Structure formats: structure tokens, C-alpha cells
Amino acid sequence: MANVEISAVRKSYGALEVVHGVDIDIKDGEFVILVGPSGCGKSTLLRMIAGLEEISDGAVSIGGRVVNNLTPKERNIAMVFQNYALYPQMTVAQNMGFSLEISGKSKAEISSKVNSTAEILGLTPLLERKPSQLSGGQRQRVAMGRAIVRDPAVFLFDEPLSNLDANLRVQMRAEIKALHQRLGTTIVYVTHDQIEAMTMADRIVVLRGGVVEQMGTPMDLYDSPANMFVAGFLGSPSMNFLKGRLAADGSPGLTLEDGSEVKLQHSPQGTSNQAIVLGIRPQDIAVDPVNGTPAVIKVMEPTGADTHVLVELAGQDLVAVLPPRLKTTVGETIPLSFASPNVHFFDAASEANIPCDPKSEHDQ
Amino acid sequence: MTIVDAQTAPFSSLPKRRDPVLIGLWISLVIVAIIWLAPIVFITFTAMKSNPEVLNSAAFAPPEKIVWENFTKAWVKGNFNETFVNSTVITFIKVPLGLLISAMAAYALAQIQMGWNKFLLIFVLFGAMIPFQVMLAPLFTLVNSLSLIDTYPGVILPYLAFGVPYQVFILHGFFKAIPKELTEAALIDGASHVTIFRRIFLPVSLPVLAALLILDFVATWNEFAMALVLLQDKHMWTLPLGLMSFQGQFSDNYGQLNAAIVMTVLPATIVYLIFQRYFVSGLTSGAVKG
Ligand SMILES: Nc1ncnc2c1ncn2[C@@H]1O[C@H](COP(=O)(O)OP(=O)(O)OP(=O)(O)O)[C@@H](O)[C@H]1O
Numbered sequence: 001m002a003n004v005e006i007s008a009v010r011k012s013y014g015a016l017e018v019v020h021g022v023d024i025d026i027k028d029g030e031f032v033i034l035v036g037p038s039g040c041g042k043s044t045l046l047r048m049i050a051g052l053e054e055i056s057d058g059a060v061s062i063g064g065r066v067v068n069n070l071t072p073k074e075r076n077i078a079m080v081f082q083n084y085a086l087y088p089q090m091t092v093a094q095n096m097g098f099s100l101e102i103s104g105k106s107k108a109e110i111s112s113k114v115n116s117t118a119e120i121l122g123l124t125p126l127l128e129r130k131p132s133q134l135s136g137g138q139r140q141r142v143a144m145g146r147a148i149v150r151d152p153a154v155f156l157f158d159e160p161l162s163n164l165d166a167n168l169r170v171q172m173r174a175e176i177k178a179l180h181q182r183l184g185t186t187i188v189y190v191t192h193d194q195i196e197a198m199t200m201a202d203r204i205v206v207l208r209g210g211v212v213e214q215m216g217t218p219m220d221l222y223d224s225p226a227n228m229f230v231a232g233f234l235g236s237p238s239m240n241f242l243k244g245r246l247a248a249d250g251s252p253g254l255t256l257e258d259g260s261e262v263k264l265q266h267s268p269q270g271t272s273n274q275a276i277v278l279g280i281r282p283q284d285i286a287v288d289p290v291n292g293t294p295a296v297i298k299v300m301e302p303t304g305a306d307t308h309v310l311v312e313l314a315g316q317d318l319v320a321v322l323p324p325r326l327k328t329t330v331g332e333t334i335p336l337s338f339a340s341p342n343v344h345f346f347d348a349a350s351e352a353n354i355p356c357d358p359k360s361e362h363d364q
Numbered sequence: 365m366t367i368v369d370a371q372t373a374p375f376s377s378l379p380k381r382r383d384p385v386l387i388g389l390w391i392s393l394v395i396v397a398i399i400w401l402a403p404i405v406f407i408t409f410t411a412m413k414s415n416p417e418v419l420n421s422a423a424f425a426p427p428e429k430i431v432w433e434n435f436t437k438a439w440v441k442g443n444f445n446e447t448f449v450n451s452t453v454i455t456f457i458k459v460p461l462g463l464l465i466s467a468m469a470a471y472a473l474a475q476i477q478m479g480w481n482k483f484l485l486i487f488v489l490f491g492a493m494i495p496f497q498v499m500l501a502p503l504f505t506l507v508n509s510l511s512l513i514d515t516y517p518g519v520i521l522p523y524l525a526f527g528v529p530y531q532v533f534i535l536h537g538f539f540k541a542i543p544k545e546l547t548e549a550a551l552i553d554g555a556s557h558v559t560i561f562r563r564i565f566l567p568v569s570l571p572v573l574a575a576l577l578i579l580d581f582v583a584t585w586n587e588f589a590m591a592l593v594l595l596q597d598k599h600m601w602t603l604p605l606g607l608m609s610f611q612g613q614f615s616d617n618y619g620q621l622n623a624a625i626v627m628t629v630l631p632a633t634i635v636y637l638i639f640q641r642y643f644v645s646g647l648t649s650g651a652v653k654g
């Protein structure tokens with residue numbers, strides 16, 4: 001077990017820099033998830049920790065030891081790949097025992113470790129099979145077993161669940177989390193799936209274009225996103241953004257492009273008439289026949305527990321999660337209220353979060 | 365054999381209507397097989413006939429009485445005692461050694477980034493492009509200057525030089541197609557390049573290695589032109605050279621001539637039969653997904 005310290009790490013392929021100075025401090029035993037859109041450098045970062053990719057600049061240390069120039073083997077890490085990367089001609093047991101065999105462990109020790117790991121993962125009946133005789137979920141388990149057997153200081157996962165179907169993904173998510181609680185080993189996990197990140201991580205690192213946009217606990221990031229990118233990335237359905245201007249008289253509200261008014265519970269720090277973006281999660285929009293702003297319904301998607309409604313307001317599309325069995329239909333207008341305490345404000349130009357004006361909250 | 369398997373297995377469960385393209389393909393395969401088999405049948409049957417029977421019976425008629433003597437006499441007359449040993453020594457050293465060198469070179473070119481891999485590969489490929497016939501004269505001069513004419517190394521080394529490039533080329537293509545995650549997983553598991561090569565690449569490449577081994581065995585066993593130039597001493601001759609001389613001396617004894625041919629070809633056939641079962645495809649299946 002060990003902490004992982006990533007300081008000012010950069011990665012360039014020739015003249016092209018893809019990771020631009022990343023600092024992440026991962027505590028011993030922490031489950032950290034790197035999340036971000038495709039091509040943002042998540043895998044590159046993980047592979048630099050693993051020693052599969054050279055570190056162009058900066059330092060990675062594991063357990064207090066700078067590992068920049070160490071081989072993957074010397075770093076004492078284990079990695080689970082997106083496509084499993086099982087050795088095709090070896091059985092499950094041989095796959096799992098390969099690293100122990102290489103490090104010269106005795107046959108008895110190898111088989112006892114393989115057996116106890118197989119027990120944890122429910123692989124015992126499959127030990128003599130070849131990878132080609134396994135289902136995707138079973139292969140994924142073997143890949144994890146191969147990592148666990150080694151008892152490494154750090155586990156690295158690169159999108160381990162993205163080849164599995166939706167149900168299995170949910171199940172494996174819970175299994176990985178339980179495994180982490182059981183083993184207590186530091187985990188660095190890469191995914192582009194925000195639900196995986198939200199549900200499993202102790203701490204999330206949101207990356208975009210090779211820089212860290214924000215890091216913190218899942219709820220921190222969900223409740224106080226630093227910018228529109230993080231706000232839009234986490235949460236499902238994703239956050240709505242409504243462009244407008246602060247009311248000229250300083251009252252908590254927003255003037256939209258077509259002149260309609262949206263009433264809010266509080267307003268951000270800023271000057272009147274300033275162009276801003278309102279961020280509101282679909283779950284925070286409510287139907288309000290008295291103070292609501294009318295919006296036109298474009299699509300209704302009943303999910304059973306609630307209804308996802310796509311509406312148009314002043315030329316902008318919004319998604320609202322409303323109660324089930326709504327008595328309206330597509331094409332009609334519906335009065336929606338945005339006066340939730342959980343709204344966010346962003347600067348229209350920089351997209352950075354603007355804190356709420358403390359005064360406006362007292363006004364309520 | 366494989367034709368029959370492929371035909372019956374997947375279709376037995378289907379209704380009787382068959383794809384006309386498949387039927388056409390099947391018929392052409394049978395025709396090709398007959399064209400290939402005819403000379404073999406002729407040679408095998410003739411090898412077992414006495415000389416009068418050869419002259420009086422139809423070419424493809426089976427022998428009335430098998431004359432095993434043909435084989436023993438051909439063995440002695442053709443000096444098979446020496447040529448067989450020479451061929452065996454040369455082939456059994458050259459083929460495995462060449463394949464090992466090729467596989468190691470291909471692994472290094474495909475897996476270890478040295479900066480000039482591309483150039484090296486092109487250089488190796490260049491070697492595969494030169495027909496060895498144009499090199500015979502300089503080759504003789506070279507081997508002669510090393511005083512290796514009429515020695516085993518004198519043929520084995522040139523055989524290696526001309527055989528390795530195309531094997532490297534084929535194996536390099538195959539090794540490149542092995543997912544890089546397999547190597548990376550092994551590196552993380554603590555494997556060295558030697559271990560990765562031996563424990564992962566070689567087993568995964570078994571079908572190609574078997575194919576190359578068979579092709580190379582047959583080519584080396586039957587090689588004629590280079591051996592003719594490099595082996596002047598009758599006692600160093602290989603089977604094809606011995607066969608040629610046999611043909612020149614005893615061309616009127618058809619039975620014994622064909623017996624000599626059968627004995628020459630037989631080892632290659634046996635090697636083929638042993639190794640063809642490794643031609644199973646899809647050995648990497650199950651390794652990675654997506
Ligand atoms: N060998 C390479 N040469 C040049 N550019 C590369 C190389 N490998 C990756 N890149 C670039 O580096 C960037 C980051 O790649 P990386 O694989 O880390 O993305 P990722 O965040 O893992 O994306 P995904 O979610 O699609 O896996 C990408 O823009 C990619 O094009």
C-alpha cells in the first residue's frame with residue numbers, strides 16, 4: 001500500500017503536448033477516479049503512473065519514492081486493461097499466477113494465492129478454462145484476479161467496465177467498490193462514465209484537454225462545480241445552462257434573450273445587466289403555476305418514477321425531471337420555476353463559477 | 365481430409381439446399397487435388413513395380429506384386445547412406461535455427477523501439493527480394509574464400525542468410541498484430557523480454573511458426589541449386605543431388621528411380637503430417653476484446 005504523488009507531470013508526443021502539468025496527490029488507500037471526455041489524457045496519465053509511458057516532465061512518486069525511471073515491475077503496481085489483455089494460451093489459473101511464477105514463488109504458494117483470490121472473485125470453477133471459453137464479465141474478473149494476486153501497492157484500472165453490458169457494469173461497479181473496502185489498496189481508476197465516477201470514487205479528478213479542471217469528493221464536485229464543464233459533466237441528465245442577464249434592478253432574477261423574466265431565489269455577486277449563465281439541474285426545476293415561466297414542451301419521456309421533459313425557453317432547450325403522470329402533452333406550455341436553492345451561476349465569457357451574493361440569500 | 369470436414373460439419377444440421385458457389389468451389393478443389401495427386405500416385409505405384417511390369421501395365425494401375433527390392437537397391441545405388449545423412453544434418457540444423465533467429469529478430473523489430481526499426485525492417489526485406497540465383501557466383505566465391513566449400517556450415521550459413529529475411533517479414537507482421545496490451549500486462553507482471561517472447565509470443569504464434577517450419581523444411585530438404593554449387597564432393601551431397609545423379613545413371617530402371625524419389629520426398633511428407641495440426645487459427649481469441 002502506498003500513496004501516489006503526481007507533481008507537475010507533462011507528456012509530449014514529439015512537439016504535441018497532451019498532458020499539461022498535472023498535480024494530483026493520492027492518499028494511501030484512496031480510491032481516485034480520473035474522469036473526462038475522450039482524448040483528455042486519462043489513459044496517458046495512468047500509463048505514466050504504470051511506467052508504460054515515459055514521463056516527459058515532472059515527477060510521479062509511489063510510496064514516497066520517485067518512480068520516473070523505474071520499470072513497471074519495480075513500481076509494484078498492477079493494472080487492469082479495458083480489453084482485459086489475458087494471455088490467450090494460458091488457463092485462468094496460469095494467467096493469475098503468471099506474475100508470481102516470474103518472481104520465483106513456489107508452486108504451493110502460487111496455487112494457494114491463486115485459489116484464495118479465485119475464491120474472492122467467484123472464479124474457482126473456471127480456473128482450468130482458457131480465456132476464450134469465458135464470458136466478458138468472467139474475463140474481466142480474471143483480469144482483476146491477476147492484479148489482486150500480486151498484492152501490489154497500487155491498482156490501476158483503465159476503463160475496466162466499458163466492454164460490459166449495462167447490467168453487468170452495475171454489478172461489477174459494486175464488486176470493485178467492495179473489493180476496495182476489503183483490500184484497502186490505493187486505486188487509480190480511469191473512466192469516461194460519470195456515473196462510475198460518482199458511485200465509486202473517494203475523490204474524482206475531472207480532466208479536460210490534459211489539465212485538471214477540478215478535484216474533490218463526488219458530492220463536492222456535484223454541489224459546487226468550479227466551472228460549466230465540470231457542472232455539465234457530472235450528474236444525469238446533465239445540468240441545464242440558461243443564458244441571460246442579471247436583472248437591471250438588482251432583484252434575484254434573470255432576463256432571457258427574448259425579454260422574458262425568470263425568478264430566482266438568490267442572485268450571484270455581480271453587476272446588474274451582466275451576461276451570465278444559469279446552471280440548474282433537471283431535478284431542481286419544478287412546475288409552478290403561480291410564479292413559473294412558461295416553456296413549450298418538445299419531448300416527454302416517462303421513465304416510470306418520473307418524467308423527463310424537454311422544453312424550449314427563449315430559444316434554449318432545457319431538460320426538466322418532473323413528477324410522473326403529468327397532465328400535459330407535447331406542444332403545450334408548462335409554467336416552470338427555477339427558484340431552487342441549488343442553482344449555479346457562471347460567467348458567460350470564462351465559464352467559471354460565480355459565487356452567490358450572500359446578501360441576496362438574506363433577502364429571501 | 366480438411367475438405368470433407370469443412371463440408372460436412374457445418375452443413376449437416378441444415379436442410380439439403382447447398383450454396384452453388386460452395387459446390388463449385390468444392391468441385392474445383394477436387395479437380396486441383398486430382399491434378400496434384402496424379403503424379404504422386406504414379407510415382408508411388410511405379411516405385412513398387414518391377415521393370416517389366418512398369419513397361420507393360422497402365423501408368424496408374426496399382427502394382428500386381430509389390431517389389432520392395434526397388435527401395436533397397438535404390439538406397440544402395442543412390443548412395444542414400446550418405447546423402448540422407450547429409451540432408452538430415454543440414455535440414456535439422458538449419459530449419460529450427462533459422463526459425464529461432466527469425467522469430468527473435470521479428471520480436472525485436474516489432475516490440476523493442478530502437479529508433480531505427482523501420483530502416484532495419486526495410487533492410488531485411490531487401491534481402492528477401494534478391495533472387496538467390498543471381499547470387500550464386502558471388503556466393504561461391506565468398507564461401508570458397510572462407511574455405512567452407514564441401515562443409516555443413518558452408519551450406520547452412522547461406523541457407524540461413526537467404527531464408528531468414530522472408531521469415532522475419534512474415535513473423536514481424538504477425539507479431540505487430542498481437543495486441544500491445546498483452547506485452548504491457550506481461551511487463552507489469554514483471555516479465556523480461558525473453559520471458560514475453562518465450563511464454564507469450566511463441567505460443568500465440570504457433571500456427572504461423574508451424575506453417576513456416578513446414579515450408580522451410582520442404583524448401584531446405586529439396587534445395588538443389590545452392591547445394592549443387594557449394595557441395596562439390598560427392599560424399600557431401602544432399603538427397604536432391606544424389607537423386608539427380610541417380611537419374612543420370614539408372615534412368616532406364618523406372619521402378620528403382622521412383623523408389624528413390626519416394627524415399628526423398630517421404631520425410632517432408634511426414635514433417636507436414638506432424639505439424640499441420642498446429643495450423644489451428646484464432647489462438648489469440650479471448651485475449652482481448654474491443
Ligand atoms: N502515441 C501517441 N502519439 C501521439 N499522440 C497520442 C499518442 N497516444 C495518445 N495520443 C494523444 O494523447 C491524447 C490523450 O490520449 P489518451 O489515450 O490519454 O486519452 P483518454 O483520455 O484515455 O481517452 P479515451 O477516453 O478515449 O480512452 C489524445 O489526444 C491522443 O490523440
Ligand SMILES: [Mg+2]
Nearest residue numbers: 042043044158
Ligand atoms: Mg483511454
